[in-house]
Amino acid sequence: MSNKPTLDLMALHDYVVEHSVRDDSVLKDLRNETAEDEMARMQIAPEQGQFMALLVKLMSAKRIIEVGTFTGYSSLCMARALPDDGEMICCDIDEHWTRIAQRYWQRDGVENKIKLVLAPALDTLQQLVKDGRSNEFDLAFIDADKENYEHYFEYCLELIRPNGVILLDNTLWSGRVADNSVDDVDTNAIRALNRKLKEDTRIDLSLLTVADGLTLARKR
Structure with missing residues (x-):
């Protein structure tokens, strides 16, 4: 059964956060420090970070690739959920933001699980394929x-194992994907991606209304 909402979306979002998000001082401090940056909108929402950590545990995941690290909130959430011998490769190009990330990884004691690669992500992903890490x-x-x-999706699909999962952020793009009056490069790129994923027979798919849209693609 599907019921029509009786509350406005912001009130419903506040309810979700209040009744599900489990927070702590490290995560709060990282969010607050990131909020001081003019690019703070790039940080994922706390409910999304918690969902991703749960997914890592549900999958018993040991190896993760992250494309785009920013100040490290998503990587911190996922690294916490990895076992002690887990591995996360984080791809980014910005030293300023990732210095913040590294500081919080160290504070939380997960830095030994994370390898940060400061280089264009396409180069890093291509090198992982060359190194024989497909399906790992x-x-x-x-x-x-x-x-x-x-392009990131294609490389990640090569690198994850069958039954592995790719998470793609911002696939609702603040609703702009559904607004026909919006015609910018980023919005059109996400629209094209969403169309492509729907027809891609290599994956099973779900586009969730978590935060700014989170697509889950399971490799068949």
């Missing part, structure tokens, strides 16, 4: 420049 990873999270989402 359990999970990939893509949250970077939208124009390259399709």
Whole structure:
């Protein structure tokens, strides 16, 4: 049964956060420090971070690729959920933001699980394929420049194992994907990606209304 909502979306969001998000001082401090940056909108929502950590545990994931790290909130959430011998490769190009990430990884004691690669993500992903790491990873999270989402997806699909999952962030793009009056490069890139994923027979798919849209793609 599907019921029509009786509350406005912001009130419903506040209810979800109040009744599900389990917070702590490290996560709060990282969010607050990130909020001081003019690019703070790039940080994922706390309910999304908690969902991703739960998914890592449900999958018993041990190896993760992250494309786009920013100040490290998503990687911190997922690294916490990895076992002690887990591995996460984080791809980013910005030293300023990732220095913040590294500080919080160290504070939380997860830095030994994380390898940060400061280079264009496409180069890093291509090198992982060349190094023979295809079908090795359990999970990939893509949250970077939208124009390259399709390229990131293709490399990650090669690198994750069958039954592995790719998470793609911002696939609702603040609702702009459904607004026909919006015609910018990033919005059109996400629209093209969403159309492509729907028809891709290599994956099972679900686009969730979590935060700014989170697509789950399971490799068949």
